[in-house]
Amino acid sequence: MIRIAIPNKGRLHDPTVQLFKEAGLPVLGGSSRKLFAKTSDPEIQFLFARAADIPEYVQDGAADIGVTGLDLISETESNVEILLDLNFGKANLVLAVPEESSIVSPEDLQGMRVATEFPNITKNYFGNLGIEIEVIKVSGACEMTPHVGIADAIVDISSSGTTLVTNHLKPIADVFKSSVYLIANSETKENNEKVLHIKTALESVLHAKNKRYLMMNVPHQKLDTIKDILPGLAGPTVMKVESKSDTLAVHAVIDADVVFATVSKLKEAGASGILVVPIERLIP
Missing domain, CATH: 3.40.190.10 (Periplasmic binding protein-like II)
Structure with a gap:
């Protein structure tokens, strides 16, 4: 059983619960008024605790991993493994x-x-x-x-x-x-792959937050122009549209803050049927 210590109240509680929900580990059958809560994984449970106590809980093994502020980790001088900046609670x-x-x-x-x-x-x-x-x-x-x-x-x-x-x-x-970090007990991190899976799940949500998925139809002769416009992760995915011999389906992941300008350029370059959708999780 992996036990995750999360803040039981305050400004860090709701963002933490929401992040785990988006990562596929929602709180089930519990609340911050209880000590423990189940998740969608029978081998993982939450422990609700004061944010200030979480570094020591993780250090001492009462929890395997935890979520708390970097200021509290530094203040308690706890011997824990820093896994991931969760990029909130700054x-x-x-x-x-x-x-x-x-x-x-x-x-x-x-x-x-x-x-x-x-x-x-x-x-x-x-x-x-x-x-x-x-x-x-x-x-x-x-x-x-x-x-x-x-x-x-x-x-x-x-x-x-x-x-x-x-x-x-x-x-x-x-x-x-300071910001909020995911931390782990040193011994648990070395001996349990589940800790790495949890980190990867949270990391995938964070990667996805500022990305958007673009889909569009592009005339074959315009493909090179469209590819020059798209600032994708590793270049766009290009597929043939069966019903139209001269049309290609182009998909790409781009930063959310360039969507407005990029879509305008794509439209001018001849793209049509442009669809912009959010991404729930993104694993590089």
Whole structure:
């Protein structure tokens, strides 16, 4: 049995569940209020846990693989295998001070206090800069600490910067860039092919998200022109249309952000019956 630890709540829960659903491993007969849930594969089950606990669950073998933020992996200093950047949940850990503060750089904080929920990341950041500070560990409401005299600055997660502005704080440096990753227990990764299958399934969904599948009819004499237009993965697939001796069916995979311009060029070059469809999974 392979156990996958996923966030039980918060901003990472829904995107994680959706990604596994698209990869063919939906949550069955369970919810985030339960500890475990089945999947469409009888040998795979989900374990719902706090995102902050997942690195240690995977390290200790309570889960074989897990999904959590890179910031939490780094903060816990867990010994896990990094398998795949899932490309969502992007956020920065930023160093911020009160708007009215004269502090403008990390060097200005020499000997001062910095409050954070990420003491290890913070210590490493300032240590690499050769700056001595006092780290004040908090478990919440970090942005309030400079205003009540607990700290001179904070290191906290910022996705949009709105929370900092609301609390009259200004960022002065980026400390750590984070997104959500798939991780694995080192021993399980080496001894279970199912882990690789899960990684491949998720990877195929990610590859497909920004791709589109094009199908069109092309006059035989226009094929070379059409092929020059198409920025496919490895060139288009060309097939004969049986009902029309001078017409070919051309299929190609292209990036979603060039569909608009590409379709216009194809139409001008003589393509017809152009069909653009999304791709559910793409395995290179």
